[in-house]
Amino acid sequence: METTALTSRREPLTAARIVDQAMRIADQRGVSGLSMRSLARSLGFEVMALYNHIANKQSLLALMTDAVASTISSAPSGASPLAAVRAITISTHAALLQHPWATEQWQQHLPGPARTELMETLLRLLNESGLTPETAHHGFHAVTNHVIGYTLQEKSTVLVDEDATANAKIYLAGVSTETHPYMVAHVNQHLSGETASSFELVLDLILDGLERLDKRD
Amino acid sequence: METTALTSRREPLTAARIVDQAMRIADQRGVSGLSMRSLARSLGFEVMALYNHIANKQSLLALMTDAVASTISSAPSGASPLAAVRAITISTHAALLQHPWATEQWQQHLPGPARTELMETLLRLLNESGLTPETAHHGFHAVTNHVIGYTLQEKSTVLVDEDATANAKIYLAGVSTETHPYMVAHVNQHLSGETASSFELVLDLILDGLERLDKRD
DNA sequence: ACCTGAACACCGTTCAAGT
DNA sequence: ACCTGAACACCGTTCAAGT
Numbered sequence: 001m002e003t004t005a006l007t008s009r010r011e012p013l014t015a016a017r018i019v020d021q022a023m024r025i026a027d028q029r030g031v032s033g034l035s036m037r038s039l040a041r042s043l044g045f046e047v048m049a050l051y052n053h054i055a056n057k058q059s060l061l062a063l064m065t066d067a068v069a070s071t072i073s074s075a076p077s078g079a080s081p082l083a084a085v086r087a088i089t090i091s092t093h094a095a096l097l098q099h100p101w102a103t104e105q106w107q108q109h110l111p112g113p114a115r116t117e118l119m120e121t122l123l124r125l126l127n128e129s130g131l132t133p134e135t136a137h138h139g140f141h142a143v144t145n146h147v148i149g150y151t152l153q154e155k156s157t158v159l160v161d162e163d164a165t166a167n168a169k170i171y172l173a174g175v176s177t178e179t180h181p182y183m184v185a186h187v188n189q190h191l192s193g194e195t196a197s198s199f200e201l202v203l204d205l206i207l208d209g210l211e212r213l214d215k216r217d
Numbered sequence: 218m219e220t221t222a223l224t225s226r227r228e229p230l231t232a233a234r235i236v237d238q239a240m241r242i243a244d245q246r247g248v249s250g251l252s253m254r255s256l257a258r259s260l261g262f263e264v265m266a267l268y269n270h271i272a273n274k275q276s277l278l279a280l281m282t283d284a285v286a287s288t289i290s291s292a293p294s295g296a297s298p299l300a301a302v303r304a305i306t307i308s309t310h311a312a313l314l315q316h317p318w319a320t321e322q323w324q325q326h327l328p329g330p331a332r333t334e335l336m337e338t339l340l341r342l343l344n345e346s347g348l349t350p351e352t353a354h355h356g357f358h359a360v361t362n363h364v365i366g367y368t369l370q371e372k373s374t375v376l377v378d379e380d381a382t383a384n385a386k387i388y389l390a391g392v393s394t395e396t397h398p399y400m401v402a403h404v405n406q407h408l409s410g411e412t413a414s415s416f417e418l419v420l421d422l423i424l425d426g427l428e429r430l431d432k433r434d
Numbered sequence: 435a436c437c438t439g440a441a442c443a444c445c446g447t448t449c450a451a452g453t
Numbered sequence: 454a455c456c457t458g459a460a461c462a463c464c465g466t467t468c469a470a471g472t
């Protein structure tokens with residue numbers, strides 16, 4: 001019986017199993033709470049066993065990040081190109097919210113296979129949408145920067161964490177309404193949940209703007 | 218003489234001197250290349266001396282980040298509110314490009330005095346520009362996310378580093394034109410510098426979009 | 435008040451040795 | 454082929470001791 005328990009804990013170590021467990025730990029404790037040593041322990045192995053399957057911590061983080069990219073759903077078939085871009089972007093946002101550590105990692109590694117596929121699809125859709133090649137190029141950056149920037153900001157200030165709200169309150173305690181009225185009002189709007197997420201609103205503003213850009217000429 | 222050299226090296230340790238030197242090191246080696254031990258050494262002190270002036274490494278990074286915020290120039294007087302937002306945003310982009318490590322740190326700490334001032338100014342300008350309070354709220358996020366997202370992306374893919382170009386080439390070597398034609402074309406556009414920075418273009422697209430949003434109602 | 439030596443509890447990674 | 458013990462060269466931070 002003990003043997004069974006042990007064997008089940010000791011399912012052969014593979015890169016996939018390591019990445020999986022690392023993601024689970026990062027989801028809970030963040031990247032700073034993920035050490036090679038604790039990761040190995042939690043799988044029932046010693047640290048050095050990991051290095052038989054992955055090159056080093058950097059490449060582990062790259063693999064984890066691409067694993068998040070692989071959970072982003074492709075656009076529903078039949079949608080117009082720009083509607084597909086919209087859908088993929090919203091799905092990217094959702095995937096990043098589920099693994100908050102991934103947003104910081106996103107730009108920190110060269111794209112893996114999954115993210116490469118994602119980028120190729122976005123670029124193709126933008127180019128097939130009727131935009132000029134140059135606007136498609138700009139649009140690609142506008143859209144991807146929006147997801148990254150927005151999610152990064154969201155993670156540190158609103159929702160997601162219960163201690164993000166705590167942080168907002170700590171911050172407010174040090175800012176005076178007299179000297180910084182707009183700042184206090186803005187943070188309070190977030191705390192009260194009065195203002196809905198501007199994620200999709202700004203996304204649409206960007207997509208509309210791209211179309212208008214080409215019609216103007 | 219040696220005494221003079223030593224004393225000049227040993228100008229009394231202050232928080233300001235520590236932050237200054239830490240920024241210089243981070244500019245050169247990045248945050249990962251900045252250790253409390255090496256920082257102290259480079260100032261001619263032992264590690265533990267630092268803790269008489271700053272609480273810990275986290276708060277040092279927060280101080281460094283706010284120091285970058287303090288270098289952002291305020292808008293030229295006489296400009297319209299939205300033109301001022303535009304100018305401040307462009308200046309933010311420039312400041313972040315000069316201290317590439319700062320972009321990652323930006324959202325990682327509660328805003329210090331300088332960034333608080335900056336945010337207050339942006340919020341005030343947006344609210345005074347004639348936008349509805351809600352659009353002003355969205356606009357604030359749209360604009361700040363754009364700077365952060367764009368600079369983050371820029372840092373990891375174009376200019377700034379000489380080894381960013383190297384990375385792009387390494388990446389390209391692993392991607393086939395047959396399977397990912399748009400991706401290869403996009404990266405090559407960056408490498409050849411054919412497409413100008415879309416930073417201001419997308420910024421204007423956002424600012425125009427905000428104005429149109431309210432006129433529509 | 436400010437600086438420091440020694441120590442604590444960690445890191446990631448290499449290498450030679452085991453099966 | 455895969456796992457491990459011991460070791461290396463680091464970390465940030467505390468604390469008691471020095472001046």
